[in-house]
Amino acid sequence: MGDSGDVRRGFTGVIYHEMVHSLQWNGADRAPGGLIEGIADYVKLKAGYVASHWVRPGDGDRWDQGYDVTARFLDYCNDLRNCFVADLNKKMRNGYSDGYFVDLLGKAVNQLWRGYKAKYGQ
Numbered sequence: 001m002g003d004s005g006d007v008r009r010g011f012t013g014v015i016y017h018e019m020v021h022s023l024q025w026n027g028a029d030r031a032p033g034g035l036i037e038g039i040a041d042y043v044k045l046k047a048g049y050v051a052s053h054w055v056r057p058g059d060g061d062r063w064d065q066g067y068d069v070t071a072r073f074l075d076y077c078n079d080l081r082n083c084f085v086a087d088l089n090k091k092m093r094n095g096y097s098d099g100y101f102v103d104l105l106g107k108a109v110n111q112l113w114r115g116y117k118a119k120y121g122q
């Protein structure tokens with residue numbers, strides 16, 4: 001694949017990301033910005049448009065760091081419970097609370113983050 005293929009692929013990834021923003025809920029503006037960006041990149045990940053500059057699974061400092069870091073974390077959470085990200089998005093229609101992670105996965109988000117890091121030896 002040449003340069004133009006990479007550019008096209010990168011562009012398609014951007015379209016996926018932006019499309020998610022137009023469809024997703026934002027917790028009535030109360031959700032962390034990093035989570036909003038992470039969900040957009042999570043959909044991009046599931047569509048197969050991970051870019052070469054993305055962090056590896058397990059990398060990152062905080063669960064709500066955003067973009068690729070949060071997308072990889074959400075992928076881990078979704079493996080724990082199918083449709084987790086879709087259900088989280090539904091709950092974000094009228095507000096936001098970190099407690100939504102407890103509601104859906106039975107664990108606090110920071111506990112999940114530690115489990116995620118541990119899974120990848122970090």
Ligand SMILES: [Zn+2]
Pocket residue numbers: 017021037040
């Ligand atoms: Zn965005």
